[in-house]
Amino acid sequence: MPVDQTDPRAKTLTVVTDVNVLVSAQNANRAGRTATTSQRIVGYLTTGSANGTPTQLALSFKMIDTYREVLKRIGHAAAVADSAAQALVEIMRYGPHRLEPYVVFGGTPDPALRDTEDGGVLATAFAARADLLITDNLSDFATDDCESWTTSVVRRSDGSNRNLSCQIHTRPDGRTLMVVHPVDFVHWVERGFEVSPKSLRATFGSNQPKPKS
């Protein structure tokens, strides 16, 4: 079905985020930080706005369960872990697109993905018709037929540098999914850069293609 550009919901950015981003935000809270990359992303998703662009969180039951179990495993009380997980379900449910968590029955939508958990995340993104998947594990989602380019260079606290990349996956029905690194996403949002396939191709398309492995 074509997207209705007159519908304000059509401008909403539907985002699937790796569970690591959610856990990392709690870790940063615990460390007393207030504006790390993951904290900003969680802020965008839980306030429903990324620098003025409406956001809709999308997760699967499996991802929510993983989030809850990781919080418990690292020592948080079960009741508070449950409460945080349930709040994320409600943030999805009462977001602009009113999404329910997705049920993903194992396997992967792309046999090229080696990790079935990553396949489940990708399946969730496709099921939610997400615009964006945010993950640190970019190479795990690189498939032979996706577009992929180097986007930026980041510096770690130990002084070493790392090249980041982004991907665009195009489904048979023509819809696209952008896969981006958390640091890039925050950088783009805070500079008012339009996070869309068109702008990614225009800005990074002339960069060297990122090797798939």
Added chain:
Amino acid sequence: MENAVRVFTLLPKDLRDRLVEITAEDKTAGPRLEEMSRRVLFELARLRYEQASAIMATSENVPVDEEMLADDEMVIVSSPVV
């Protein structure tokens, strides 16, 4: 009633203003009230998430994962987006 007032005062100003505006209108405001309800429920979910996060932030027996924190604080040194 006290809870209702508390929730109302916690809502963003534009949302509070629109709620007041809509309640003064006739019954054609149904879809707009439905949208307002969604936004109120969204705000409540956000508050619930923030409350849980605040509790976890003070969990004394949970160590900070320094490696995860370092990755979370990587900074961009080169990007065409400026």
